[in-house]
Amino acid sequence: MKKRHFLTTAAAAALATPALATPARRGTGGPGLLTITGAIGRGNRGPRTALDQMLVKQQIAFDKAHVFDAPALHRLPVVTIRPTLEYDAQPHSLRGPLLTDVLQAAGVQAQEASLLLRAIDGYTVPLSLAQARRQRFIVATHLDGQPLALGGLGPLWAVFDADRDPATAAKQLPERFAACPWGLYHIEVQAG
Numbered sequence: 001m002k003k004r005h006f007l008t009t010a011a012a013a014a015l016a017t018p019a020l021a022t023p024a025r026r027g028t029g030g031p032g033l034l035t036i037t038g039a040i041g042r043g044n045r046g047p048r049t050a051l052d053q054m055l056v057k058q059q060i061a062f063d064k065a066h067v068f069d070a071p072a073l074h075r076l077p078v079v080t081i082r083p084t085l086e087y088d089a090q091p092h093s094l095r096g097p098l099l100t101d102v103l104q105a106a107g108v109q110a111q112e113a114s115l116l117l118r119a120i121d122g123y124t125v126p127l128s129l130a131q132a133r134r135q136r137f138i139v140a141t142h143l144d145g146q147p148l149a150l151g152g153l154g155p156l157w158a159v160f161d162a163d164r165d166p167a168t169a170a171k172q173l174p175e176r177f178a179a180c181p182w183g184l185y186h187i188e189v190q191a192g
Helices: 001-014 051-058 070-074 099-105 129-134
Strands: 032-040 064-070 079-082 093-095 113-119 124-128 139-140 158-159 184-191
Touching: 001 070, 064 099, 079 139, 093 158, 099 129, 099 139, 113 129, 124 129
Parallel strands: 032 184
Antiparallel strands: 032 064, 079 093, 093 139, 113 124, 113 184, 139 158
16 A cells, blocks of 8 residues: 555654654653744754644644643643633633743744744634733643643643733623634744
């Protein structure tokens, strides 16, 4: 079968080329959850490979990236917010690192930048670094004390406390979280 031959060849190439090794093989401790590309520091992985199927399907290419696994995200300072969520109109506790802290850990130096936040379903949100800073976006890893689940709102959710932002709080509840992709897995940083 040609597909099996292709995957076997791609896997062998990835294992033989250190620059293409996945973060788990380079000692980060777990599978990558969030990939940040664009105007970053050195990065901790090389270019996209054929085995990065979600990135391939969404036509995301890069020469270097910084990948975070769960332990790397959990090492960053944690913030807790308590917004009213559109799904059940109830306040919930969300916690995780500030998005700006995640970007800084990836080596983002720009004071002003444009971000593209991508969810696993392809939903893409443009966001300025200034907006992320002003609204105190977090990369939520937990909801009400439990890890966010894949198939729910996780495993990562770029979100802010919409109840505390006057312009957003004035909107109808279903409209407040349009800039908050759940299932976040990729951020592209464009220096600006």
